[in-house]
Amino acid sequence: MASLRRRTRQRLILWVQYAVFVGIVALVAFTADWGTLRESFFRLDIARDMFPEVITVNLRNTVLYTLLAFVFGLVLGLILALMRLSKVAPYRWVATAYIELFRGLPALLVLFAVGYGIPTAFPNREIPGGVYGSVALGLGLTAAAYMSETIRAGIQAVPRGQMEAARTLGMSPARAMRTIVLPQAFRIVIPPLTNEIILLTKDSSLVFVLGVTASQIELTKFGTDTLNARVNSTPILVAGLCYLIITLPLSQLVRRLEIRYNKAR
């Protein structure tokens, strides 16, 4: 080996890697039971029956649940981030306790607690927006804990001189934060916030614990329900592809945003 020239050796290593990769793919392809697989996962007639409801009702609900939770979580997360950076110690304590608590709890439990705990505690009140409000709250409470840490890091990544320059122009701390620091912080945290919204898209599948009606069902629940009804796994595949309809354009949109903002960095 030592006598091989460096370029020859590199090329050889590369070819070995290709060979291993092709070998694994071939192994999977030849040993899989394609006939049965097609029968249980690729039944076109079952897939066709799912349309258009899977788009008009279920995809729509997934998007709606995600957006509601994201917006609620973003607002609460921003408030928590500002509290963690506050000079007032009790604000910092409350925010830290909140973040530690809700980061540590499974989203499913929080959703359950909101769906059943709040109606029990306040029997005469209703969460505004019905199931949609409960989802925004239930998923948003957890998302806020994650996003607040992201936003805090973003705020801290904006150079101190920005706040100083804004203050020397006579801006109040609130105005400087709002018009100078936060716009820059949000540009910094767009990639991790995209991650969060994609995670939320998938967490919206937990909504079933609230006991939803037919018009409120989202993608995963619809997929599993149809699976049970038709005794076939094709609906799961359709539901999965629908998630990609949401997440792929989202990634593309964010990539464009980043390119646009890079000019103004």
Next chain:
Amino acid sequence: MTHPAIQIQDLHKSFGPVEVLKGIDFEVQPGEVVCVVGPSGSGKSTLLRCVNLLEEPTRGQVFVHGVEVTDPDVDIDAVRRRIGMVFQQFNLFPHLTVLANLTIAQRGVLKRSRSEADRVARENLDRVGLADRAEAYPAQLSGGQQQRVAIARSLSMGPELMLFDEPTSALDPELVGDVLAVMRKLAHDGMTMMVVTHEMSFAREVADRVVFMDGGIVVEQGPPAEVLTAPKHERTRSFLARLLDPAAAVDEP
């Protein structure tokens, strides 16, 4: 009765256990251009930053145009509106165009209309020779251009006093001249200026008074011809010698 533009009395500032300013008494009269020079770590930037309370003094008083800045009840935002500040690192707002950098505080703080703010901004861009870069983003400008925009941004607020914190220290040598030219023009127009700088030729030519600081105190001050040409104190002499011949400094104790 006219007050001094800046009046500082027995100013002390500590960062933790380190006392950076050890009792400064200092005045700047309206229309005066004062250059503060001294070795790094002498406390000159801290002194400047105490004037608009970017640093909170540990002890002592600071008055700007007769208003006590160190009074806990003072409306510091109102005081700062009258004091322009230019930073070593420019600190332009990178997410805004040059024009928006100049108008955002005019509109938000001074409540000027968009057309009024635009007019003032373009006037001041013209003043610093960058009228044609209004739509650019800071990242598209050279360091010298950025610093001139930063000066124009401060001027757009109509300050009565300008603070400069080593405005040319972060610039490539060939870009320093443009910034100094703008500052020279400003001085000739009668602006009150306090300038922390290492540019001795600028101090000699433009300053009404040069203040030499070392170790947290004012060692000596006076007309530039005196302080820079015939310093009375040994510390001033050795500082100036080091500036003129940096290589020789190695031999000093």
